[in-house]
Amino acid sequence: MSQPPAPHLPTTPPALSEHDRNALHDLYVRGTPRNTLRAYERDLIYITMWKSLRASEAAFAPSLSWPEQEDVALLFILDHTRGLDKAPKDDPARLVAEALIDQSLRKSLACPAPSTLDRRVASWRALHRMKNLESPFEAPLIKQARTKGRKAAAKAPAPKSAHPITREVLEALLETCDGSLRGIRDRALLMLGWASGGRRRSEITGLLREDVSLKEFQSKSLIWIQLVESKTTLKGETPRLVLKGRAAQALYHWIEVAEIEDGGLFRAISKSGRALPRRLGPDAVYQIVRKRLALAGYPDGFASPHGLRSGFLTQAALDGAPIQAAMRLSLHRSMAQAQKYYDDVDVAENPAADLLG
Template identity: 25%
Template sequence: MAGNLPIPLEQGALPDRLQAEVARAAEYAKASRSPATRRAYASDWEIFTLWCDERGIESLPTTPAAVAIFLSSQADSGLKKPTIGRRLAAIGYHHRQAGFDPPQERTGGAAIKLVLEGIRNEKKHERPERKRPADADMLRDMLRTIEGDDLRATRDRAVLAIGMAAALRRSELVALQTNHVELTSEGLRLLIGHSKTDQAGEGATIAIPEGRRIRPKALLLEWTNAALEAAHRLNDPRISFEEGPLFRRLTRSGGLTANPMSDRAVARLVQRCAAAAGFDPADYAGHSLRSGFLTEAARQGASIFKMRDVSRHKSVQVLSDYVRDFEMFRDHAGEKFL
């Protein structure tokens, strides 16, 4: 199959002169999934192929019955519903990549659907595992643990502050570019170019107040000024800070690079600072910055719609859960007689 496109080329083999165009089309097809999704799919596929190898089952193409049994075994091992669903999606994705129909779309695919429905019913009372939010007080404690004014310290403080102030997912945080930031007299405007709920990449611009407690604007300026100076000293056009990723990976010695931080590095940073501030790092992750903003906004009485302006949730249901947690005891019906 030319260019390894995840769809069959029905017109048959293409002339050699079109191979460059086919390769470019394959790149666009690959970009239909975010890097995080592709990594997860690769891991899920490796797990499935290993499971098949251990049982002498063909993994590509595989049968609907094999997939149904695999999903059942994953459920029995204690895997959560979202992960099981993603593993099925990964199997379908890799079949399409190889030019095969996904097992769930072939004759006998109804068995997969039935098993999946059964798993969901069995696990319907399963509470999703959530990491704790890093609210404003905790974030200030975490920021205080980052000492010094070197590149790593200034970057890490800015990552925590912007991640919380903009309610960013860690994938959004590391995808920020230097030209995505606009300074204003009141704070910052931040362009979010691509996100989990905006796979088409239409983008959204959000406002970040200057702030007096966490001071996201000041901390970001400390980082950008330090990074610009470091890039100037290097005098290497490949490591310019005029464009490219906003939050950069650093060398072991703390030197600037042209590459972005990884989303996993953000998660490790949150856990490391949580531990240094006296919290259990196992309770926190990269998402704690985003949920911390929403938790604090709800506590301060912000409206769901103002929260949504920042978080960009498609549905207000998730936001209403944050608000409800803090409204449960406010003006309680039994306040005056219990």
């Protein structure tokens, strides 16, 4: 007997055979990035819990409806477009938010970022589409409420890293990496994360030994890297990336001394200095960057792992590299997003900024 589909998978027409229903679900899973599927699951849990808690104070059923009622969708928008830290303690929205915080589904009583609300609404709409239903978020009043809420909560987005890790900063970090196995690993990780286009933490720690080709290292000092997927590309559609020169030598040295033949590329290291089979998680990249910044004399909070990404693009702009060439490695899908790093550099170097002397 087949298992019922997960709630974030599409509802299949009853006329389809069991084999065809399974094929449709398999197609959907294979065609949707894993991060998106996980986001659907998290958002579904959040929305379900919010409604069950909110229903005690409002005149609607505690379980989700398909299609959902417009008044429920509107109340969701209203509850998530205002800060609740100054709301009366008996405010229903505040009580629900506190319950969600207790269950680790919400971080604080502050107004959620518009992007967070947009993502949850997008997931809710997607769940309706999977059931071949029109969502209440298409109603004019609710569309307008979302627009007004987004404008009311608008503020300049905080940078993901306080400072970019430019070449100068990176060199200071590399100076702290000694000849121990840990130092060799950290040097290779930092250089790969920066020189291959500014990789995200999950992309660095998701690499396997099989994703790295050393065939051209001896003849050309090149190492080719194949990301399985990234935030902006689907599985199997990510182009190969290249490491050259010092970065390629650092990675080759790590693979050689750690004797990595398969499995995770970057591994945990035991207290005795041995490479363990367990590969690093994304949080380990944060700890490595933080540790190396401290050893290099930078203040706490100077930069985060995203500084490898912003630093790569900032340095590319400083060196005059065409933005298209930088994006070829960074895998930015949006020209406007990558252009922000170039604009900051261009403004500083603009001769018009020196008119007063």
